[in-house]
Amino acid sequence: MKTRVAVSNFSLDLSHFKSFEDLNNSLSKLKDVQSLLPQKKVEFYAGNDIIEHSGFGLSLIQQLDNFQFMGDLGLKGMLLNTLYQSHLSGFNLSLSTNELMVKSGVMPKVGDDAGYIMYVPHLNIARNYKFKGKIEFAAYYEELLSTHPVSNESYFERASSHFSNLLYQSECGETLDRVTDGFCNYSVAFTRCLKALNDLSPIAERSTLDKIRTIGAKAGYECTEEGESHQNFKYPFDYNNVSYPSLGCQYHLKPSGNNYDGDSSFHHKRLYFGFIPLNAEEWKIAVAAIGPHISTHDLTDRYAKQRR
Numbered sequence: 076m077k078t079r080v081a082v083s084n085f086s087l088d089l090s091h092f093k094s095f096e097d098l099n100n101s102l103s104k105l106k107d108v109q110s111l112l113p114q115k116k117v118e119f120y121a122g123n124d125i126i127e128h129s130g131f132g133l134s135l136i137q138q139l140d141n142f143q144f145m146g147d148l149g150l151k152g153m154l155l156n157t158l159y160q161s162h163l164s165g166f167n168l169s170l171s172t173n174e175l176m177v178k179s180g181v182m183p184k185v186g187d188d189a190g191y192i193m194y195v196p197h198l199n200i201a202r203n204y205k206f207k208g209k210i211e212f213a214a215y216y217e218e219l220l221s222t223h224p225v226s227n228e229s230y231f232e233r234a235s236s237h238f239s240n241l242l243y244q245s246e247c248g249e250t251l252d253r254v255t256d257g258f259c260n261y262s263v264a265f266t267r268c269l270k271a272l273n274d275l276s277p278i279a280e281r282s283t284l285d286k287i288r289t290i291g292a293k294a295g296y297e298c299t300e301e302g303e304s305h306q307n308f309k310y311p312f313d314y315n316n317v318s319y320p321s322l323g324c325q326y327h328l329k330p331s332g333n334n335y336d337g338d339s340s341f342h343h344k345r346l347y348f349g350f351i352p353l354n355a356e357e358w359k360i361a362v363a364a365i366g367p368h369i370s371t372h373d374l375t376d377r378y379a380k381q382r383r
Contacts, residue, residue: 076116076223076233077189078216081175082108082166083122086194090132095142095150098135102154102162108194109165111209114216115236116229118189121163122172126154130172131198179203183223190219213237217266222334224262227251231365234266238273242351242361244310244324253367253378254344261344264330265365268294268346271328276360277353286350286358287326294328301325307370307377310363314351324349324363345369 082105084090092098109119122128126135139150159168170178178191180203192215193205206212216237224230231248235241251258258265271294280286283300291298301308309321328346345368350358364378373379 076183076219076225076229077118078116078219079118079120079189079191080108080112081120081179081191081193083125083172083175084128084131084135085198085200086196088197092138098138099154099157102158105162112212115232119166120170120175121166121168122175123168124171128172176203179205217270221263221266224259227258230259230262234269238269240273240276242312242314242359244312244363247362247364250364251366258366260333261330261342263334264332265346268296268328268330272348272360277357278360279357296331297329299327305371312351312361314359319351322349322351322361
């Protein structure tokens with residue numbers, strides 16, 4: 076599921092400009108939204124009628140005409156050249172401002188290829204999915220992760236790019252495939268767990284027990300430590316040019332609950348993680364596996380089902 080970020084005249088810091096320089100400076104800030112959002116599967120759209128749209132007062136072209144009337148001639152050509160060659164470079168221009176507003180007025184449905192959200196840092200616009208900064212965008216992005224996982228690969232690519240405070244083991248994405256009844260059926264619970272871990276990393280609780288309690292409380296799911304030490308719970312990680320060949324990842328959250336309304340059966344999946352020391356007081360959370368249980372009876376396959 077792609078996230079399409081929409082900009083147009085509703086994204087500017089002013090609606091009325093006193094000079095060409097003020098207008099050009101405001102338009103130049105549209106590029107900032109691209110660097111603001113490094114997540115995967117994010118595309119940037121701009122209204123192809125951005126200078127003609129008049130839904131928020133005088134259109135930009137009308138204001139330009141006023142500048143030219145006062146003696147600043149040839150500004151339209153100058154603005155258009157700078158706008159499309161520089162300020163809107165990398166933006167898709169296939170939709171109008173009104174079309175972008177309509178598309179951002181609803182969450183995507185199953186089968187849609189993208190959801191739209193408007194970048195509106197200053198105006199007060201109702202009835203649309205919109206954001207002013209990273210926090211509001213994160214809530215929308217996490218909603219799409221939860222409700223539109225699409226596939227294991229798509230989910231992990233987007234989740235790992237968004238929950239970037241975490242360190243992921245090199246084969247972590249492949250563990251989603253080991254959920255026999257389908258990882259995408261549990262994307263709501265796992266998004267909640269990853270958000271909790273991401274928000275807490277690096278964690279500053281000194282004792283292991285305190286770390287586990289804090290993580291469980293934040294996630295809203297049971298968080299425990301495995302009752303025994305075993306090589307199946309040890310994973311290789313590399314961080315800041317330091318190798319951790321067998322980091323203990325016996326700590327795990329137990330996300331329960333299927334995505335689908337009406338399913339009251341009890342589901343327990345696992346999210347295994349460990350702690351990498353950053354200093355005497357902080358530990359980075361390292362995620363080893365998302366989804367399957369780890370068993371100890373098979374040394375060649377840590378995710379093999381327990382023999383009956």
